[in-house]
Amino acid sequence: MAQRMKINKFFSHRLHAPLYHHLWSWGAYDDHSDRVFLRVGEQSIVEDTDGDRWLVVHDPNWRDSNGRKERFRHLDLIRQGVAAFAVIVQFDDSGHITRFDDETLFVLGDIVEEDGLTYAKVIGERPVEEIAEYKSDIPSMGPDLEKVTFPTDVPQTVKQALVDARQGQGKFRRDVLRQWDYECAVTGVAEMAVIRASHIKPWRESSDEERLDPLNGLPLVATLDALFDVGLISFSRDGKLIQSPRLNADDSKTLGLHQSQLRTRPPKRMREYLAYHRRIHQFSE
Numbered sequence: 001m002a003q004r005m006k007i008n009k010f011f012s013h014r015l016h017a018p019l020y021h022h023l024w025s026w027g028a029y030d031d032h033s034d035r036v037f038l039r040v041g042e043q044s045i046v047e048d049t050d051g052d053r054w055l056v057v058h059d060p061n062w063r064d065s066n067g068r069k070e071r072f073r074h075l076d077l078i079r080q081g082v083a084a085f086a087v088i089v090q091f092d093d094s095g096h097i098t099r100f101d102d103e104t105l106f107v108l109g110d111i112v113e114e115d116g117l118t119y120a121k122v123i124g125e126r127p128v129e130e131i132a133e134y135k136s137d138i139p140s141m142g143p144d145l146e147k148v149t150f151p152t153d154v155p156q157t158v159k160q161a162l163v164d165a166r167q168g169q170g171k172f173r174r175d176v177l178r179q180w181d182y183e184c185a186v187t188g189v190a191e192m193a194v195i196r197a198s199h200i201k202p203w204r205e206s207s208d209e210e211r212l213d214p215l216n217g218l219p220l221v222a223t224l225d226a227l228f229d230v231g232l233i234s235f236s237r238d239g240k241l242i243q244s245p246r247l248n249a250d251d252s253k254t255l256g257l258h259q260s261q262l263r264t265r266p267p268k269r270m271r272e273y274l275a276y277h278r279r280i281h282q283f284s285e
Contacts, residue, residue, distance in 0.1 A: 005102065007039070007100050008022045010102055011028050011087075014102070014128060015028070015037050015087075015128075015131065015132060016030060016033070016132070017030035017037050020070065020178070021067075024066045025039075025067055025070060026039050026068075026070060026074075027039050027070070029074060029082075029174075034082055035083045035085065036074045036077050036082050036085070037084075037086075037087060038055075038057060038084065038085070038086045038108070038120070039086075039087050039100075040055050040086045040087065040089065040106075042088050042089065042090050043091075044057070045122075052121065052122070053121075053122040054119040054120065054122060055086055055119065056119060057086075057118050057119065058071055058072075058075065058118035059117055059118075060116055063095070073182055075118065076190075076192075077192060078111055078120070080193060084107075084108040084120070085105040085107055086105060086106040086122075087100055087101065087105060088100065088101045088104075089101075104125050104126070104127060104128065105125065105127075105131055106122045107122070107124040107125065107126055108120040108121065108122065109121040172212060172214065172217065175214035176197040176217035176218070177195070177197060177219050178214070179214055179215075180264075182219075183195075183219070183263075184219055184220055185218045185219050185262050185263060186221075186241065186263065188263060194221050194222050195220065195221060195222075196221075196225035197217050197219050198220070198228065199211070199216050199217055200216050200217060200218060200270070200274055200276070200277050201216055201273045201276045202280075205280075210273075213269070215269045215273065216269075216273045218262075227247075228277075231277075231280070231281030231283075232244045233247070233257065234274065234277050234278045234281060235261070235262055235266070235277075236278075237266070237271045237274065237275065239262030239264070239266050240261045241257060241259075241260040241261050242278075242283055244283065
């Protein structure tokens with residue numbers, strides 16, 4: 001168990017998965033490597049009659065906070081097959097973390113529910129250094145990025161952030177999703193596997209600052225994202241979905257586009273990006 005580094009820094013500096021909120025987050029999701037890291041109390045480790053170890057990852061009697069909703073999202077990701085690990089911590093009587101294991105992570109498997117509790121099976125242990133050195137396979141940068149020559153003074157972290165943003169991944173995707181409570185901006189669907197985080201003002205026409213700006217992005221289910229990307233739909237300054245005359249009326253009805261709109265009114269900077277999108281796709285103002 002370690003006491004040298006605060007757990008917030010451990011998540012951000014060692015695991016490369018910053019906690020969304022340093023006070024109430026119960027874990028973190030790194031969408032660049034597609035991994036979940038849960039913070040779990042040492043007292044939550046249990047063993048069944050077969051000698052298998054399990055972690056209690058949710059108990060309805062735990063103190064209610066924003067961390068509970070976040071934990072549900074993380075558990076859903078694990079159920080979808082996202083790799084998951086647990087950081088084992090010790091709490092004092094007041095619920096404050098006193099120590100945590102900075103050398104070994106539990107590898108998690110199946111999520112099961114029993115008697116009102118949610119458990120994650122422990123399928124192994126891995127050294128933190130092995131997990132921290134994980135390198136995900138970066139997809140092909142694509143034609144837009146292949147044409148870009150980064151200045152030599154641009155930090156590697158910025159270059160990687162731009163690559164991720166072009167692909168709708170990394171910090172850009174995470175920041176876009178956060179603005180919409182990790183749900184589709186129109187439908188409210190929360191299934192991460194079908195949500196795309198795409199730029200409103202096209203990446204190729206944006207400055208580096210605009211490419212990384214989460215207000216220049218919308219999380220949309222794949223069908224809406226495809227329609228938005230090719231200019232068959234856009235959104236008014238108030239967030240109402242507007243359709244291109246090129247979109248067949250029958251297709252529009254089948255897709256359920258009638259009276260659709262963004263779930264919240266776009267902020268000022270997003271309205272400017274949306275105005276650009278309407279202009280290049282020739283929507284009437």
